Amino acid sequence: MLREKDTTIKYMFRETNDITPEIVRELGLEAILFDLDNTTVKDATLSTIPGAISWIKSLKEAGIKVAIVTNTPHIRAYWFSKTFGVKFHAFAKKPLPFGILRMSRKLGVEVSKIGMVGDQVFTDVAAANRCGAVPLLVDPVENKWFWKNHYKKNRIKEKPIRDAFLKEYGYYGDK
Numbered sequence: 001m002l003r004e005k006d007t008t009i010k011y012m013f014r015e016t017n018d019i020t021p022e023i024v025r026e027l028g029l030e031a032i033l034f035d036l037d038n039t040t041v042k043d044a045t046l047s048t049i050p051g052a053i054s055w056i057k058s059l060k061e062a063g064i065k066v067a068i069v070t071n072t073p074h075i076r077a078y079w080f081s082k083t084f085g086v087k088f089h090a091f092a093k094k095p096l097p098f099g100i101l102r103m104s105r106k107l108g109v110e111v112s113k114i115g116m117v118g119d120q121v122f123t124d125v126a127a128a129n130r131c132g133a134v135p136l137l138v139d140p141v142e143n144k145w146f147w148k149n150h151y152k153k154n155r156i157k158e159k160p161i162r163d164a165f166l167k168e169y170g171y172y173g174d175k
């Protein structure tokens, strides 16, 4: 049963590297699905964000299942799936939850044991909440020039939600 659009943040991290295998276990998760743009790769490029490859490697080595769930088109997602050495689901249309649900079946991990890592409240967090996965929100790594254009509206809309969460709970492990 799908829930209504729910932008409730559960956990926040400054960057993906802060989501260590120990924390993934601590949260009771068995798989990590991750977003591409501004989370693990530079927006609209074929370049990864420094540290992303080693972060994914560390999760895999700890026996955590890892895969991409992205709104990006198939060809670009395919490229990064090769770079990161993980499965992928492209054109996921987050906040729709079907990419997460499909990957849950593919990986054989119950959806409640899946953490969805992403930088956007209205897509990544909402998609996770809609199907009962655990949203793990990171600060966006983004190009200042791009921020001014492409993401501005969403960033302004999500800012009060992020700020309220940080005021109350802080980043994971800080309080």
Ligand SMILES: [Mg+2]
Residues within 6 Å of the ligand: 035, 036, 037, 038, 039, 118, 119, 120
């Ligand atoms: Mg993103």
